[in-house]
Amino acid sequence: MPPGVVGREAQLLEVERFLDASAAGFAVLVLEGDAGIGKTTLWREARSRAGERGALVLSSRPSAAEAKLSFAALADLLARVDGAAFAALPGPQRDALEVALLRRRPVGKGPDSRAVAAAFLTLIRRLAADGQVILAVDDWQWLDRRAPGGRRRPDPVRPAPRGGVLAMAE
Numbered sequence: 767m768p769p770g771v772v773g774r775e776a777q778l779l780e781v782e783r784f785l786d787a788s789a790a791g792f793a794v795l796v797l798e799g800d801a802g803i804g805k806t807t808l809w810r811e812a813r814s815r816a817g818e819r820g821a822l823v824l825s826s827r828p829s830a831a832e833a834k835l836s837f838a839a840l841a842d843l844l845a846r847v848d849g850a851a852f853a854a855l856p857g858p859q860r861d862a863l864e865v866a867l868l869r870r871r872p873v874g875k876g877p878d879s880r881a882v883a884a885a886f887l888t889l890i891r892r893l894a895a896d897g898q899v900i901l902a903v904d905d906w907q908w909l910d911r912r913a914p915g916g917r918r919r920p921d922p923v924r925p926a927p928r929g930g931v932l933a934m935a936e
């Protein structure tokens with residue numbers, strides 16, 4: 767039994783299956799539960815197991831207050847991605863992403879959502895080519911609408927040939 771998590775054997779088994787599957791292909795695991803039932807506890811455990819396996823874990827824990835802030839979760843998810851990965855993006859994608867992340871002044875009326883989404887996909891695909899990438903979101907229901915997949919549930923479209931989306935939601 768891992769310290770900090772009591773019980774939850776079935777859910778931890780699902781986490782292990784998800785980590786196996788996302789090492790070989792693309793996988794999504796969504797764990798839903800009522801307030802206070804232990805979602806964040808499991809999420810932390812899953813993240814640490816993914817890290818122990820050598821995965822690159824990109825995380826976001828959006829809050830209700832952030833749900834109206836454009837690209838807040840995108841900034842969280844990409845916080846651990848180094849500058850070289852940004853520099854390798856095609857120019858229009860890099861420019862749009864840097865505007866979305868408030869690292870560059872917008873020209874005109876702000877970043878083009880399509881270019882931002884394309885940049886995010888390009889980055890994740892390139893990172894996934896080097897190893898397992900896990901996008902870990904706690905409280906998915908508070909993702910801002912301009913976050914990648916910022917809808918009620920993770921998008922079934924595969925963002926990368928391998929890797930995974932791990933989401934906790936109410």
Ligand SMILES: Nc1ncnc2c1ncn2[C@@H]1O[C@H](COP(=O)(O)OP(=O)(O)OP(=O)(O)O)[C@@H](O)[C@H]1O
Nearest residue numbers: 770771772773774800801802803804805806807808
């Ligand atoms: N399986 C567990 N083992 C040990 N402690 C747990 C477990 N599940 C929950 N807890 C404890 O219960 C409390 C609430 O858990 P947690 O924050 O993970 O729930 P949550 O579902 O994320 O809540 P919220 O809906 O508020 O986000 C925490 O103090 C946590 O340490």
Ligand SMILES: [Mg+2]
Nearest residue numbers: 805806807904
């Ligand atoms: Mg929680």
